[in-house]
Amino acid sequence: MAQDSTEGSLKERGVRLTRQRQILLELIDRTGAHLDVDQLYRMAKERDPKINRVTVYRTLKMLKAGGLVDELDLMHYGGDQHYYETRLKQEHAHVVCLRCGRVEEFFGEPLQRLRKQIENHFGFQILVARTEVGGYCAHCQTLRAREIETVRQEPRSVAKPPAGGTRARRAHARPE
Ligand SMILES: [Zn+2]
Ligand SMILES: [Zn+2]
Secondary structure, three states, rough: OOHHHHHHHHHOOOOOOOHHHHHHHHHHHOOOOOOOHHHHHHHHHOOOOOHHHHHHHHHHHHHHOOOOEEOOOOHOOOOOOOOEOOOEEEOOEEEOOOOOOEEEOOHHHHHHHHHHHHHHOOOOOOOOOOEEEEEEEEHHHHHHHHHHHHHHHHHHHHHHHOOOOHHHHHHHHHOO
């Protein structure tokens, strides 16, 4: 159903959906994930070995311009990498862990409220909204706390160059 509306929307714009374009659109829509160009290229190649990178780039550009796909940088966690995700999902915020790169999606009524407030305040018509939050996930908070603790207990080990890999690791596990 969602697929029909996407294709319909493309047809209205006079965009022809070739088989390869369709493969890419389906991958983005169905996985519902945040995929980078390499991931998309690899997945698409499994379905059609003849697909090439240029087609992937061109199709993404087209889908983005058509408002069918959203391009994200996810707090630049992966450097200059961009990620693509379907616009069929309800608006959500991306919660990115800057340590492990885990991405959570927050769907919540406050986002719709914020959108309304901004529109009312500026008399603005919002077409696209992107909310990104960066920080540390629960797991990484625990790991970081442990790391900081280790550094505190061994202030010298930070300045010293690693003499022997095994020794350094033992010292890490068992502070003297
Ligand atoms: Zn994390
Ligand atoms: Zn998302």
